[in-house]
Amino acid sequence: QQPVQSPQAVILREGEDAVINCSSSKALYSVHWYRQKHGEAPVFLMILLKGGEQKGHEKISASFNEKKQQSSLYLTASQLSYSGTYFCGTEQRSWGKLQFGAGTQVVVTP
Amino acid sequence: DAGVIQSPRHEVTEMGQEVTLRCKLISGHNSLFWYRQTMMRGLELLIYFNNNVPIDDSGMPEDRFSAKMPNASFSTLKIQPSEPRDSAVYFCASLSPGGRYGYTFGSGTRLTVV
Numbered sequence: 001q002q003p004v005q006s007p008q009a010v011i012l013r014e015g016e017d018a019v020i021n022c023s024s025s026k027a028l029y030s031v032h033w034y035r036q037k038h039g040e041a042p043v044f045l046m047i048l049l050k051g052g053e054q055k056g057h058e059k060i061s062a063s064f065n066e067k068k069q070q071s072s073l074y075l076t077a078s079q080l081s082y083s084g085t086y087f088c089g090t091e092q093r094s095w096g097k098l099q100f101g102a103g104t105q106v107v108v109t110p
Numbered sequence: 111d112a113g114v115i116q117s118p119r120h121e122v123t124e125m126g127q128e129v130t131l132r133c134k135l136i137s138g139h140n141s142l143f144w145y146r147q148t149m150m151r152g153l154e155l156l157i158y159f160n161n162n163v164p165i166d167d168s169g170m171p172e173d174r175f176s177a178k179m180p181n182a183s184f185s186t187l188k189i190q191p192s193e194p195r196d197s198a199v200y201f202c203a204s205l206s207p208g209g210r211y212g213y214t215f216g217s218g219t220r221l222t223v224v
Contacts, residue, residue, distance in 0.1 A: 030209075032212050032213070034212070040217070041201060041215035041216060041217050041218055042201075042215050043215070044211065044213060044214065045212075046212075047209070047210060047211075047212050087153065089213075094209070097143070097155050097158055097165075098143070098155065098213065099155065100145075100155075101152075102152045103152060103153075
């Protein structure tokens with residue numbers, strides 16, 4: 001039931017783009033994205049509800065393909081502050097429990 | 111708004127001792143979640159409450175773990191007796207009404223059982 005994230009890690013130079021994928025074997029109600037910096041708590045980035053919407057947060061955006069039970073997070077023109085571990089969390093119904101993927105470690109270098 | 115507040119930030123205890131972790135929710139948030147994070151297992155949901163009622167405790171590892179939510183703004187997670195394999199960072203999180211702003215996590219309690 002835990003969603004599968006890929007890749008496990010990615011190293012970027014400042015200004016480069018990256019895509020993080022999240023997939024589930026179950027029908028989903030929503031997908032959440034969080035970023036966690038070392039020694040800190042996860043911080044909410046965005047939520048996508050079923051309906052195939054796309055959202056953005058600064059130069060970070062995401063899409064949700066309800067038919068494929070997949071979501072992708074797009075890091076565009078990455079900044080040093082984007083470094084951290086990105087987690088997707090999935091819900092199978094409204095107000096249901098959020099199951100997190102294993103995380104994708106992102107390192108942005110100067 | 112002070113956010114979700116957890117205490118203590120760090121706890122070191124000896125095997126066999128009782129440990130109590132505390133969490134204060136954001137006012138107006140009525141769903142509370144306890145997660146445990148380790149390198150090996152990632153973020154695991156232990157239990158969650160809605161309107162003070164436990165909804166799903168299937169993630170609680172064993173009977174040594176118990177959680178309560180005596181009122182709308184406070185929850186405790188107790189481990190008795192503690193074991194070294196319980197060492198982890200424990201987060202509580204609350205969900206905004208309607209859920210559109212996601213979970214707000216507390217800063218976590220780093221538990222070390224020696």
